[in-house]
Amino acid sequence: MYDTWTLLIATVTSVVCAICGCLLLVNRRAMVSEGLSHAVLPGLVIAFIFVRDITSPWLIVSAAVSGMVMVWLTQALQKTGLVEPDAGLGIVFAGMFSVGILLVSLELENVHFHADCIIDGDMTMAPLNMLEIGGRSFGPKALVVMSLMLVLTLSFVAICWKELKLMLFDPLLADQFRLRPGLIQFVTLTLISLTTVSAFNVAGSILIVALMVAPPAAALLLTNRLGLLLVVSSIIAVFSSFCGTWLAQQIDVAPNGPMAAFAGFVFLAVLLFAPRRGLLAGMIESRRQQGQIRDQLVLECITGAGEVSEPDLATMLRWTASDLNRVLQRLAQGGSIRQESDSTWTVSERSRNESGH
Amino acid sequence: MPDGLLSDYTVRTVVSGSAMIGAVSGSLGCFAYLRRQSLVGDVVSHASLPGIVIAFWIAQATVHQSSSLSMWVLMPGAICAGLAALLLTRLITQRTHIKPDAGLGVMLAIFFGSGMMLLRWLQRANPPLTGSSGLDDYLFGMAAAMTTSDLAMIGTLGTLAVLTMVLSWNRLKVFAFDAEYSACLGMPVARIEILLLTLLVIGIVIGLQVVGVVLMISLLVTPAAAARQWTQHLGPMVCLAALTGAICSAAGAVISALTSLPTGPVIVVLLTSVFLLSLVLAPGRGLLFRRRSHV
Amino acid sequence: MSFAIRTQQLTVSYGGEPALWNVDLEIPELSMTGILGPNGAGKSTLLKAILGVIPRLSGSVDVAGTQNTPVAYVPQRTTVDWDFPTTVLDLVMMGTYGRLRWFQRPGRQEREDAMAALEQVRMTEFADRQIGELSGGQQQRIFLARAFVQQASIYLLDEPFAGVDAKTETLIIEILRQLRETGNTIVFVHHDLTTVRSYFDHVVLLNRRLIETGPVGDVFTEENIQQTYGVMSHSLLEKKLTDGQGCDA
Numbered sequence: 071m072y073d074t075w076t077l078l079i080a081t082v083t084s085v086v087c088a089i090c091g092c093l094l095l096v097n098r099r100a101m102v103s104e105g106l107s108h109a110v111l112p113g114l115v116i117a118f119i120f121v122r123d124i125t126s127p128w129l130i131v132s133a134a135v136s137g138m139v140m141v142w143l144t145q146a147l148q149k150t151g152l153v154e155p156d157a158g159l160g161i162v163f164a165g166m167f168s169v170g171i172l173l174v175s176l177e178l179e180n181v182h183f184h185a186d187c188i189i190d191g192d193m194t195m196a197p198l199n200m201l202e203i204g205g206r207s208f209g210p211k212a213l214v215v216m217s218l219m220l221v222l223t224l225s226f227v228a229i230c231w232k233e234l235k236l237m238l239f240d241p242l243l244a245d246q247f248r249l250r251p252g253l254i255q256f257v258t259l260t261l262i263s264l265t266t267v268s269a270f271n272v273a274g275s276i277l278i279v280a281l282m283v284a285p286p287a288a289a290l291l292l293t294n295r296l297g298l299l300l301v302v303s304s305i306i307a308v309f310s311s312f313c314g315t316w317l318a319q320q321i322d323v324a325p326n327g328p329m330a331a332f333a334g335f336v337f338l339a340v341l342l343f344a345p346r347r348g349l350l351a352g353m354i355e356s357r358r359q360q361g362q363i364r365d366q367l368v369l370e371c372i373t374g375a376g377e378v379s380e381p382d383l384a385t386m387l388r389w390t391a392s393d394l395n396r397v398l399q400r401l402a403q404g405g406s407i408r409q410e411s412d413s414t415w416t417v418s419e420r421s422r423n424e425s426g427h
Numbered sequence: 428m429p430d431g432l433l434s435d436y437t438v439r440t441v442v443s444g445s446a447m448i449g450a451v452s453g454s455l456g457c458f459a460y461l462r463r464q465s466l467v468g469d470v471v472s473h474a475s476l477p478g479i480v481i482a483f484w485i486a487q488a489t490v491h492q493s494s495s496l497s498m499w500v501l502m503p504g505a506i507c508a509g510l511a512a513l514l515l516t517r518l519i520t521q522r523t524h525i526k527p528d529a530g531l532g533v534m535l536a537i538f539f540g541s542g543m544m545l546l547r548w549l550q551r552a553n554p555p556l557t558g559s560s561g562l563d564d565y566l567f568g569m570a571a572a573m574t575t576s577d578l579a580m581i582g583t584l585g586t587l588a589v590l591t592m593v594l595s596w597n598r599l600k601v602f603a604f605d606a607e608y609s610a611c612l613g614m615p616v617a618r619i620e621i622l623l624l625t626l627l628v629i630g631i632v633i634g635l636q637v638v639g640v641v642l643m644i645s646l647l648v649t650p651a652a653a654a655r656q657w658t659q660h661l662g663p664m665v666c667l668a669a670l671t672g673a674i675c676s677a678a679g680a681v682i683s684a685l686t687s688l689p690t691g692p693v694i695v696v697l698l699t700s701v702f703l704l705s706l707v708l709a710p711g712r713g714l715l716f717r718r719r720s721h722v
Numbered sequence: 723m724s725f726a727i728r729t730q731q732l733t734v735s736y737g738g739e740p741a742l743w744n745v746d747l748e749i750p751e752l753s754m755t756g757i758l759g760p761n762g763a764g765k766s767t768l769l770k771a772i773l774g775v776i777p778r779l780s781g782s783v784d785v786a787g788t789q790n791t792p793v794a795y796v797p798q799r800t801t802v803d804w805d806f807p808t809t810v811l812d813l814v815m816m817g818t819y820g821r822l823r824w825f826q827r828p829g830r831q832e833r834e835d836a837m838a839a840l841e842q843v844r845m846t847e848f849a850d851r852q853i854g855e856l857s858g859g860q861q862q863r864i865f866l867a868r869a870f871v872q873q874a875s876i877y878l879l880d881e882p883f884a885g886v887d888a889k890t891e892t893l894i895i896e897i898l899r900q901l902r903e904t905g906n907t908i909v910f911v912h913h914d915l916t917t918v919r920s921y922f923d924h925v926v927l928l929n930r931r932l933i934e935t936g937p938v939g940d941v942f943t944e945e946n947i948q949q950t951y952g953v954m955s956h957s958l959l960e961k962k963l964t965d966g967q968g969c970d971a
Contacts, residue, residue: 100532101466108641150714152656152706154805157465157648164645165699168692171567175688276543280536287529294524323547330540337533347524359738360779367733367780370744386731387780461806597819597827604816605802610775611795612820612872655807659852664807 073319075197075210080311080325082216083269084281084333088307089223090262091282092299095290096238101156102141103282105163106266107275109140111170114270119177125211130267137263140166196272212272219268223261227300230254235296273326280330281307288340291347306336364397365404372407373417380413438684441570444578445680445690446673448634451585452643453650453672454665455592455630458623460651461603461661465644466528470516470535471509471631472643476542478508479565479635484549487556496558498580498636501565505632506625512538513624539640568639568691570680581633588629591622592665599623600661637676638691645695646672653702656709671701724786726751726876726907727772731781734764734771741767744781745932749924751786754902755909756918756938759928760951765911768928769795769878772909785876794874796865796910798881804854810864811849814839817871832871839867843897859890866894870901877901879910895921918942 094102113136117129140162147158196212208214227234236244237251237258244251269278289303314329321328342349371386372378384394398415401407406421459468482504483496512534520530550559564572592599601609602619610616627647634646654667679694707714725748732745742764749755757765770776772783773795785792794817814836815828822828840846843863848856856864862882869877877898883891898908912918918925918938925942927933927950934946 095526095529098526098528100526100528101469104466104469104532104535147706150706151805152712152714153652154460154463154465154803156463157460157652160465160469160644160648161652161699161702164642164649164695168642168645168695168699171689171692172696175692276536276540279532280540283529283532284536287525287533290524290529321548323544323551327540327544327547330536331544334533334537334540338537341519341523341525349518349522352522356738360735363733363735363738363740363779367731367744371731388731388778388782389780461803463803594825597822598824600808601816601819604806604808604813605797607770607775607801608795608797608816609819611773611793611797612817614820659807659809660812661807 073315075213076325077312077315079196079210079213079216079272080315080329081308082213082220083273084285084307084311084329085304086216086220086223086265087269087273087278087281088285088303089227089300090265091286092289092296092303093234093238093258094262094282095286096296096299100283100287101159102144103262103266104275104279105140105144105159106137106263107270107278108167108170109163110134110137110263110267110270112136112166112173113139114267115170115173115178119173130215130264133267133270134260134263136166137266138260141259141263215268216272219261219265223265226257226261230257234258238296277326277330280333281310284330284333284337285310288337291340291344306340307333310336361397361400365401368394368397369401369406369417369421372415373421377410377414377416380415383415437571438681440575440578441573441684442677442680444573444581445570445637445694446677447578447581447585448637449646449650449672449674449676449694450669451589451672452630452634452646453654454589454669455626456647456672457651457654457661457665457668458592458599458603459627460648460655464627465648466531467513467516468627468631468647469644470512470531470538471628472635472640472647473535473542474512474538475505475509475628475632475635476539476565476640477545478504478506478511478542480504480542480545480549480562481508483559483562484545484556496561497574498577498633502580502584502632505635506628508538508542509628509632510625513628564639565635566639567641567689568635568637570637570683570690573636577636584629584633588626592626595619595622637680638694642691642695645698646676649695649698649702650675653698653705656705656712671698675701724751725749725784726753726786727909728784729768729772729781730784732768732771732783733779733781734767734776735779736767740779740930742771742928743931745928747926747932747935749907749909749926751907752902752905753907753924754898754922755907755924755926756912756922757909757926757928758912758915758918758950759933763929763950765928766798766880768926769880769909769911772878792874793876793878794869794872796862796869796877796879796882799858799861799865799885804861806853808853809849810845810851810853810856811836811840813853813864814867814871817868820872835871835873836867839870840864842870843867844893857887858885859887859893862886862890862894866897875905876907877909879908881911881913883912883914915947 091103094100110133113133114129117126117132118124121128143162144158147153147162148155153161197210199211201208201211201214233244233249233254236247236249237254241251266278273281285303285306286299288306289299292302293299310332311329313332315325317328317332318325340348345351367387368383371383380391380394380398384391387394398407402409406418407415408418410416456468459465479501482501486500516530516534519525520527546562549556552559561572598609598614598619601612601614602616602623606616606620609619631643631647634643638646650668650671651664653671654664657667658664675697676694679690679697682688683690683693705713710716727749729745729747732742733740734742745768757768759765767776771778772785773793774783815832818828818832818835837846837849840849843866845860845863845867848860853861853864866882882894886894902908912921919942922938924936925938926935927941927946929950929952933950934941
């Protein structure tokens with residue numbers, strides 16, 4: 071039962087993160103997830119200092135606000151034009167995170183708020199913390215919170231689908247249509263910030279970044295339609311969390327590290343082997359296209375000259391004799407040129423007829 | 428009390444080491460900042476973790492154990508891992524549809540995630556590896572753990588990096604301003620880029636022990652962003668950034684020694700304050716000046 | 723007439739898309755040559771291929787002259803970060819960096835060259851300004867000055883008049899004419915078809931393939947322009963379809 075809960079929490083968390091990640095990635099702001107996962111700390115700590123209760127919902131609210139403040143500060147810095155555009159994010163999140171850590175060490179020396187759990191998170195402990203209302207158990211609290219986030223995110227995406235789509239691809243047009251891209255953007259970032267916070271103590275900052283970036287990036291190599299992107303990255307996320315929790319059980323560590331690693335492995339595998347946009351497919355395709363261009367180039371040169379010797383052609387094109395010979399053999403096999411004498415080539419009857427029409 | 432503190436040998440080591448690191452990272456960071464590669468710093472610092480862990484592990488297995496936490500052992504590993512992450516990011520963004528931000532994010536997740544996994548796995552090894560908990564210092568920084576031999580390592584690498592930067596000044600400057608134009612001047616662009624990336628990686632990894640992987644980006648970029656507000660020349664900007672980095676790091680180390688607050692966050696808060704002040708107060712450019720000139 | 727630049731069978735492709743296809747052309751020495759063509763026609767690519775900074779799939783580029791860096795390049799103004807911490811004089815001196823050795827610093831000679839170049843484009847009083855404080859036209863002028871200090875005999879300019887006011891355009895064209903009279907070859911990418919006849923004596927019409935090249939009077943004809951820009955009358959369209967088979971593949 072205990073492991074099932076862990077697996078369920080892992081799955082739900084990874085799906086929510088993946089969906090949020092898609093929205094960030096399409097907006098070309100993947101690194102915001104890294105910033106958010108750190109910048110929520112001061113909010114968390116400040117709220118804790120006031121309420122002194124690690125389970126209070128105020129913690130989540132305050133941390134989410136803290137994340138929004140980071141996004142706002144970054145944008146404000148960018149608007150001043152005094153700082154290079156990508157530097158703002160780094161400066162702001164590192165500054166906020168430091169403030170958070172200093173607050174922890176100043177105010178909460180005696181509290182269990184260990185810095186390591188900010189990076190690691192701990193998913194194995196999550197199922198122990200059950201939500202009980204009126205004596206009835208509703209399952210682990212983390213699962214309830216993450217499921218709530220999943221429902222919220224999915225319903226937002228479903229309800230605001232066309233607004234969201236237009237905001238992501240063409241905010242100016244969205245503005246013209248009065249689809250309120252600013253508001254949609256704000257809600258999106260709020261949701262992402264909330265997700266980050268909710269996932270924070272189960273997932274920790276690395277896993278959040280891994281889950282928000284790796285599955286959507288892998289999915290982007292497989293499809294470029296927004297709807298499919300969401301589905302594919304969710305599938306990849308679920309797969310990573312299954313494999314991750316399984317590996318974690320085998321080597322007896324918390325599932326966070328293995329899950330992040332699997333998300334990364336899936337990305338690397340897709341990167342290499344994706345059918346059209348992967349590295350290998352890209353290399354094969356560009357070789358093929360280069361070959362086509364070379365063939366056509368040689369054919370055109372021979373057509374222009376009528377009859378041309380191989381060494382002359384090689385000097386003209388500045389190719390090595392063997393490179394040229396390979397192309398010539400290929401063209402001759404295809405029947406578009408023929409060898410006149412020893413090293414002289416001319417266009418075959420067939421392709422002369424073809425170009426005549 | 429502070430007088431007594433500064434005469435303390437350990438504290439002196441830590442403060443001078445921190446100052447050196449601040450100066451090196453601050454000056455090299457200017458190039459990352461101006462090339463709009465600030466977040467690259469974040470990725471490199473995170474990505475160096477698996478290199479550090481693997482180097483430690485190899486040292487445990489081969490050399491005698493007491494030296495395996497030395498920076499002479501860990502830094503080569505960190506540099507290799509950092510460079511590997513950078514080159515992979517470049518490969519991905521050049522060859523596929525993945526955008527730079529996503530490429531950086533993915534590489535950060537993969538390298539740091541696997542580094543953390545390795546680290547935790549090593550720390551649970553049975554029988555326990557001596558000093559493996561010392562690796563945790565690299566996450567958030569632990570300036571107090573710096574030894575004289577570490578100081579020598581920081582000094583050597585830092586001097587080497589800064590000297591190379593000064594000697595190749597012209598090439599780096601044109602390259603940072605307009606890489607394509609430097610190619611048109613007949614400069615070996617690929618070599619310059621590799622050189623610059625290597626320098627950056629060095630500037631990043633030597634700072635890890637003081638501020639840790641998470642906050643390293645601030646030591647790299649914040650001094651540059653602050654210095655940029657005060658000057659319109661690259662030379663003075665680099666000097667000013669080095670100075671800001673050195674002073675804030677040294678001050679942070681002292682404060683941390685006095686109060687037992689963690690060093691990294693103290694340094695970063697100091698740097699961020701200097702940056703915010705510069706943003707507001709810098710003559711001619713600052714927000715304060717801007718408001719006045721509008722009235 | 724001898725050539726300043728000659729390309730033969732020049733083909734350049736970016737990831738499977740040919741950007742330049744089998745271009746044979748000669749740009750005569752001491753000419754003022756315009757490179758004309760629609761967006762994506764490979765005009766900037768042609769300049770970069772001449773400079774030798776992009777790989778060629780085939781063909782050759784010959785540049786006359788034996789100097790160390792005989793070709794100076796003026797990039798499009800929008801390609802650089804104008805907030806870069808550098809002054810006008812600094813930027814102009816960058817042109818001399820090519821002839822400095824790896825560790826060498828620019829000295830008095832380089833500074834004097836740069837000031838002379840600024841004088842030529844009438845920007846001397848701006849020498850100590852930060853480059854971002856200049857207007858578009860002024861930025862273009864200091865780019866031109868940077869090219870001067872390269873001591874080249876061939877100048878390649880990528881859209882020098884983009885985002886530049888009419889007054890500056892007149893000034894720049896005046897400077898370029900003087901430059902040609904003192905024994906240099908000027909080649910630039912240009913968009914405004916109404917000024918072609920008055921600016922150039924030689925044109926290159928390009929749309930991935932070379933459409934036509936030669937003296938402006940012979941080549942800059944209605945038919946060639948339409949063929950280059952693809953705005954075709956019905957009869958030309960038919961002609962193009964039969965002539966240019968396979969060129970889009």
